[in-house]
Amino acid sequence: MTPLYVPPRYNIETQHNGTEHLAINNTFVRRILTRLALHTTAKFYSRDGLCVPISKHKIVKSGRRVHLTEAYIVMERIQGEELPKAWKSMSEESVEGVFAQLRKIFQELRALTPPPGTGVESCVGGSLYDSRIPRGNPRFGPFKTIQEFHFWLRRDLKPEDLKDREKDQDWHDLQDMMSKQDGAWPPPSFTHGDLNPFNILVRGGNVVGIIDWEFSGWYPHYWEYTSAWFGNVTRTEWQGMLDKVLDRPRPEEFKMEKVRNKWWGE
Template identity: 25%
Template structure:
């Protein structure tokens, strides 16, 4: 995204770069701790099965369980900023140029997803959306109704980008999560969807995920279809 990362000292790094999201396009910076460790993908292949299970258990107990006990009453970024996800970025790609949310409820969040689906279409195309004989818009309508069926989920603190590259292990076996740039408050099913979003580094990752993140397979299937539709 055009950012630069430099060491301030042996334990601190600074990320900086011009930001169009801030008034005047000023140069913000983020100061972060440097976590020296081994990526989960590398660590996994050289340790025993009991150690692999310990890593998953620690990820669940020290991160997931505690994070999901932090609720809020909106869906969006930590600072009540708009929702950032590929679902809302079709034909855009620059998250500083769009605004979906924050949302006050899961119901309004679902309507935001539906709006993102509609926004991908040109106004001329949308003129036909009430044509009940249109196979395309009947399919769209059914997808909208399916999205509206996602309900009764708690809103919880969510990392939002848990893949093996963002999970490292210290020399003493401590698990550390990196890259909290997509963290925020989302429906409780969102973490599972996002953890399965990227192509897995190995086939078994899909089954690993449910051992430390509560699984929501139906919701994952719906959101995966939404993403594929938005970007088709």
């Protein structure tokens, strides 16, 4: 019997459970000055979502989804163009070269071995985030098993909940989906979770970066492909290119996700 899943508490702290942070110049005075700047000099700059410029060289993340201890983020600035902009000026040979590089990158990512006992969870064993899953607001998980994750995805639906509907085609589809979801699964694979062309940076015909890893974590092996497919329904050209980057899941796995997205997708 699938164990009862207890979702994270609906508060900001759950977004950072299981994570660590490295404080850089984290002193009381600097925190006070940062908060002061957030309410003064920040008004002279344009805010971009959670990112608030407080000076010419400093940006602070502020908002409902930001933990109070999250003050400084140090990242490497990568020089490159988003793939959709770059491939307009690229030769067919260069485009194919980019896809070959992407395939190698994701083969290496998927070759990572999960630690013993890993379920569906973040890279540090904590909760996950995916804005495309309505039930996962603000975060969800971690789950001890892939089967527990599947049970949660379908909002705890059990086969016996569909009795007296055997004549409906939807009944057969849902029964097949649950049977597949509740079956045996290989260990989870580390997954980017939001593979779309705008998250791929290229320069000079080379992939120089893959960005936006906030959806990433340990997921069922099919999740990279199906999340990219169903998350890009308006980008049919990109859907047609996915097979160049990722191995397509087995037909029954793809159908399983198609049914789930029909009933419990965005």
